Amino acid sequence: MEYDAIVVGGGPAGSVTARFAAESGAKVIILERRSEIGIPVLCGEGISQRIDNWGMLEGKRWIASKMDGAKIFSPDGTMVTLSKEMAGNETGYVVYRDIFDQELARRAAKAGADIILNTEVTELIKKNGKITGIKAREFDEKFEINANIIAGADGVESKIGKWAGINTTLKTNDLETCAQYTLTNVDYNSDYCEFYIGKKISPGGYIWIFPKGENTFNVGIGVLASLSDSRLPLKLLNKFINDNPILKKGEPIRFLAGAVPVSKPIETVKDNLLLVGDAARHADPITGGGLTTSLEGGKIAGETIGKSVEKQSFDKETLSSYETRWKEAFGTKLIRDYIVKEIMLDFDDKTLNMLADSLKDYKFEEFSTLSLVKALVIKHPTLLMKLTPLLKLTDKSLKKA
Amino acid sequence: MEKSKIKIDIKNCLACGGCISVCLQDAIYMISSKANLDDKKCIRCGICIKTCPIGAIQESK
Numbered sequence A: 001m002e003y004d005a006i007v008v009g010g011g012p013a014g015s016v017t018a019r020f021a022a023e024s025g026a027k028v029i030i031l032e033r034r035s036e037i038g039i040p041v042l043c044g045e046g047i048s049q050r051i052d053n054w055g056m057l058e059g060k061r062w063i064a065s066k067m068d069g070a071k072i073f074s075p076d077g078t079m080v081t082l083s084k085e086m087a088g089n090e091t092g093y094v095v096y097r098d099i100f101d102q103e104l105a106r107r108a109a110k111a112g113a114d115i116i117l118n119t120e121v122t123e124l125i126k127k128n129g130k131i132t133g134i135k136a137r138e139f140d141e142k143f144e145i146n147a148n149i150i151a152g153a154d155g156v157e158s159k160i161g162k163w164a165g166i167n168t169t170l171k172t173n174d175l176e177t178c179a180q181y182t183l184t185n186v187d188y189n190s191d192y193c194e195f196y197i198g199k200k201i202s203p204g205g206y207i208w209i210f211p212k213g214e215n216t217f218n219v220g221i222g223v224l225a226s227l228s229d230s231r232l233p234l235k236l237l238n239k240f241i242n243d244n245p246i247l248k249k250g251e252p253i254r255f256l257a258g259a260v261p262v263s264k265p266i267e268t269v270k271d272n273l274l275l276v277g278d279a280a281r282h283a284d285p286i287t288g289g290g291l292t293t294s295l296e297g298g299k300i301a302g303e304t305i306g307k308s309v310e311k312q313s314f315d316k317e318t319l320s321s322y323e324t325r326w327k328e329a330f331g332t333k334l335i336r337d338y339i340v341k342e343i344m345l346d347f348d349d350k351t352l353n354m355l356a357d358s359l360k361d362y363k364f365e366e367f368s369t370l371s372l373v374k375a376l377v378i379k380h381p382t383l384l385m386k387l388t389p390l391l392k393l394t395d396k397s398l399k400k401a
Numbered sequence B: 001m002e003k004s005k006i007k008i009d010i011k012n013c014l015a016c017g018g019c020i021s022v023c024l025q026d027a028i029y030m031i032s033s034k035a036n037l038d039d040k041k042c043i044r045c046g047i048c049i050k051t052c053p054i055g056a057i058q059e060s061k
């Protein structure tokens, strides 16, 4: 088999990459080892409403509910609110991740991409130092596919990049290890996404409660792996639910384990191979959210593949425009949020309570981690001194506070 | 004293891939939605044990 491009992984990053590559004329195939796209769901399912502007998803079937904002609870229960009234009405959705992923795959297929399931990519084929294709296994059958470009969209494991010589191994302080329930029959009405932080609640991470409508909630935990221990995420999540009289009465309809990279971005192009989505370590280091960057990065990757097929040029120079463009789109944000993550790790529960108290009546400019970080810097310039230059805050905006 | 072997209990593994992403030796592979450990590559550092959110990886006694 011959293709212009092979996309390894049929998650959001892979499907969007394949779609935009196919739309710009490339012959592409997605290889996915799961037997159903999007399943199992490994996700909190929260996403910014910014995706409305990108036209990547049609219809509304993938939307479980629209959120009115976010509430962040410090260890002593002090609440900081980012609501849609304050944030110019743009907040986010809680999605059905299975339908979401399948919708993105449908658009890739519509654009002409081929998809094979039950197929694990096991090796890269290299000839004279150049990657010429992949080896794969579909059930017991082994086969090879040749292609000019390989896109690794293989998620947190990121083996494709590793095999190409990119150091994708995560340090334990750059990985959130997660457990999550979908609870139903929960007697609670809220259209806010809730976040609970604190060393005892979840070391180096947080617990989330995201509303999916119909008394159903996505409730999960991420613990920084360097501060975790065998089974700790599950134990802490169970404790949180059991200590909460309302959640405790809910019943689970789904349980999962998960892992999200919260590292600095890495090298994403090696010769004729590129990495996208979680494989490229594009998830946000503070929130662990990686859906928007998978979509943004996937579009840029797909367009870059299209261009290089058009020019029939498959070297690092041509593909590196992908890296330049994703850095422009969200590279600064990833680096900034990585630094914020590191600073936050030094804060004890007392400091977190103090910070939350200072923001409990704050009117945020917009629904984003940036507006939260800005507010913290404005209120506590010395505590967060390292951040001030990163935010490029003008004297004016500092004085205004 | 030799460090004891590490064992992934595949009946409990939920295929999150966390252990794979932190393994320094590239010794863990997903096969049929289960993490499998290549004992020949494993250096028994134990990082994967601490990373597993549900405790499916243990030292084998």
Ligand SMILES: Cc1cc2nc3c(=O)[nH]c(=O)nc-3n(C[C@H](O)[C@H](O)[C@H](O)COP(=O)(O)OP(=O)(O)OC[C@H]3O[C@@H](n4cnc5c(N)ncnc54)[C@H](O)[C@@H]3O)c2cc1C
Pocket (backbone or CB within 6 Å): A008, A009, A010, A011, A012, A013, A014, A031, A032, A033, A034, A038, A042, A043, A044, A045, A046, A047, A119, A120, A121, A122, A153, A154, A155, A156, A157, A159, A178, A179, A180, A220, A257, A258, A259, A260, A276, A277, A278, A279, A283, A288, A289, A290, A291, A292, A294
């Ligand atoms: C518990 C949890 C909660 C999260 N909550 C949120 C949230 O609320 N909001 C948000 O924005 N993000 C969230 N994230 C992050 C988000 O899920 C990821 O950023 C997103 O899935 C990245 O998409 P992707 O396409 O890069 O990777 P994935 O969705 O992981 O897709 C990778 C695909 O590649 C396949 N694959 C891997 N290796 C191979 C191989 N060798 N051969 C063939 N196929 C292969 C896998 O089967 C998989 O389907 C969460 C993550 C977790 C774990």
